Amino acid sequence: MSMKKWAATFAAALAFAGAAHAQQFFRIGTGGTAGTYYPVGGMIANAVSQPGKIVATAQSSNGSLANVNAIAGGSLEAGMTQSDVATWAYTGTGAFEGKPKVPDLRLIANLYPESIHLVVKKNSGIKSVADLKGKRVALDEPGSGTLIDARMVLAAYGVKESDIKPDYIKPNQAGDKLKDGSLDAFFFVGGAPAGAIAELASSGVGIELVPLGGPQAQALLKSSPWFAVDHIPAGTYKDVAAVDTLAVGAQLVTSAKVPADTVYQITKSMYSEATQKTLAAGHAKGKFITKENAVKGAGIPFHPGAEKFYKEAGLIK
Structure with missing residues (x-):
């Protein structure tokens, strides 16, 4: 192999390795700082971040509707929303009557009652x-x-x-x-x-x-x-x-465009023993964030990455 060809192959291999280990940024829209989304979203972001792999951050926002619109527009990877707003966005009804629906909206988890x-x-x-x-x-x-x-x-x-x-x-x-x-x-x-x-x-x-x-x-x-x-x-x-x-229901939603592996890793770490302890201790609503509650009241389809985790956990067929 010529030196030139070898260098090109080596560069391609490096690029591939870099892509495989590229950090995934995962921005979670929450709500106003005085509400519940903001502290809970912050705890989830801290818990699911994996150094060098997934960098999750929680951002304050105007709430459900604003988060869904930001996910649709690509300025957020995920967000917290009420179950009714998620259903309306996906089906183009209710608050989304006469507006473009959000067919790519996917559920990661139902979290707790609001x-x-x-x-x-x-x-x-x-x-x-x-x-x-x-x-x-x-x-x-x-x-x-x-x-x-x-x-x-x-x-x-x-x-x-x-x-x-x-x-x-x-x-x-x-x-x-x-x-x-x-x-x-x-x-x-x-x-x-x-x-x-x-x-x-x-x-x-x-x-x-x-x-x-x-x-x-x-x-x-x-x-x-x-x-x-x-x-x-x-x-x-x-x-x-x-x-x-x-x-x-308060729900964590994302877009179908977010890679399945990223959402799988996030869902898996949300329901790990360590995260469960942190959530239960960190906020009164944290103890509701269990994998059993995660699959209740889903008004929109699960993201394939989340679905994979729930199937492995025997929560959905």
Whole structure:
């Protein structure tokens, strides 16, 4: 073999070795820093990073809708989203009605239940969703799953957006406004305990959670099967009584374009014994992130890499 030919072969072999061991960047979109996605996404990113192989990072974002759109556009490899938003994106329904659907959206795992919180001041007189008429209510930012669900809840209880004085702000800003009296109530969909609400409850301002129950909640469960009955126990937030509410699933989603091996490695390390311990110790919702819960309530197809892991674990056929 001539020297030139040998050099070319050697260079090709090096390039191939480099490609085989190239670092995979895996950016995970989370949510606002006061919610639950942000700390949980950060824990997952740390746990699944493999030096020299996979560099996972968690990024704060506007939430579910923003993450799904960023995955579709290729600026994120993965993201956290509500199960309803993922289903709508994939099927082009709900919040994605009349918009391009996201056929490449794939599920890595269902993570934990996200409770619908409707927060009011103690003794506000707001005992049900219907009592919000004429009140100043924060519904979260455009791009968040909370905004979509808040609208669905209001509609289920016969409250139009024009019946309230809406504000489109994140829960930490809403908490500040509730505290200073410039807001009557706010919605937040997230794993309990959510940072912004925990902070508000501990500040001594005195808050209550409004229950979501009755025939209106039953009708919502029927028409929107991604909702589930949920219960926030007493003491989840300081001096706040137990409340029955509804929840959606928090999911980790990705694109079909992400290599199967990368997603397989990530899924496998998410459910390793070490990661499971870290997640359970690191956040109240971490103990729900089990491989058994991972395959529940999947409204969209699994990514082949995740599917391979769940098949090996005997969780799906």
